[in-house]
Amino acid sequence: MIPKLKITFVLILCIFSLICFSLVATQIQGQRIAHFDHNVISLIQGMESPGLTLFMKVFTFIGSTPIVVVIALTAILFLYFVLHHRFELIFFISIVAGTGIVNLLLKLYFARQRPDLHRLIQETGYSFPSGHSMEAFALYASLAFLLWRHLSTRISRSITIIICSIMIVLIGISRIYLGVHYPSDVLGGYLASGVYFTLGVWLFQWYKEYRAYKFAK
Template identity: 35%
Template sequence: MKKKKGRTVLKKKNWRPYAYYGALVVFLLFFTWGFFEVVDALQENEVAAFDTKIIHEVQSWVNEGRTARMVFITDLASVKFLTVATGLIALFLIIRRWYGWALFFLLVNGIGGAFNGFLKEQFKRQRPDILPLIEQGGYSFPSGHSMGSFIFYGALSFMLFRLLKGKWKKVVAAVLAGSMILLVGLTRIYLGVHYPSDVIAGFSIGAAWLFFWIMLFHFSEYRVNRRLSRR
């Protein structure tokens, strides 16, 4: 409330932050629900027909040149690549003295990888044996590449969206990240190392994990700013 030329003017409340944080909560709940829906369908053996149909369709595209490209794309979400990329990006952020962003990026990816390993041990689903084009060890559900790509490229997109100046730069970053996530999921089915339900579950729990950490980041940011304003 403020006074202007002898009359009181009510300052209009900005509802945009509330809408934004509300959307984060909705996305977190939606993707968490989506993951458990896939889990229920898996436990009730309701995904076999769906998985088989999608695998046969995607693997009908197989040819030598396309397979080489698919292997290249899937390697951009491998544990080795994501570990090195996360470390280099965090180092760059530290050099720029963006310590909060560096910590966020390390934690969301590092703990996320461990979380995927935990989930795989809980479900112990064996990998498909329909025309595997590469060798892949470990359990199948949820897809680590799909979950890892959503966390890594999603977190990178969120970070660039906050740090970059210019609307189109932000849009391009988001579109490239989204395209990369979808392509990685497709490669896992094409290469015969995951069921489609593994990929959907990986995307769902990866998204839920990412939105949880984004909310945690904003909460930490708020606490730090509030502490600084009191000094």
């Protein structure tokens, strides 16, 4: 008998992220979100300095599509040639590439214009949700998830989680600091990517359990 789909913690996180994203998405034209965006932008851009601007430009560059592609290809080669895990490779490609497609569709649907308050760099296209934030979450959360499975010590796992979390947060903050995204764009990007990522992890875990069940018969 095929194992039934179980409600897991990961699936609960997926549903919770979807609810939170829906709440943010339905309020992006409202006064509460506008007030939130204004306060956060004032706080972050209030720290502007030449050194910090350079720092933020570096992290925005790290979160750009060309660099994401380079990091993703490096991870793909490592998964295929070093770890020889083809199913993990499929999971990684599906999450990173799929997130880009989801972001494009969401931007076309919401068609939110970018902020035009104090831009330090120029960007085109729609604003909600942030593509940099979505791809950063997808890339580094996937790397943390896959590396976690192959790291044996608590310290190495903790370091991996911390580094990946810092990358996700700083790439998102850099978009607000540089004036090309509202904070709600970044928050929406994290939540949208969280929905897609946790759903992928849940399906990945279910399939692994299903295969283990079949081979155990």
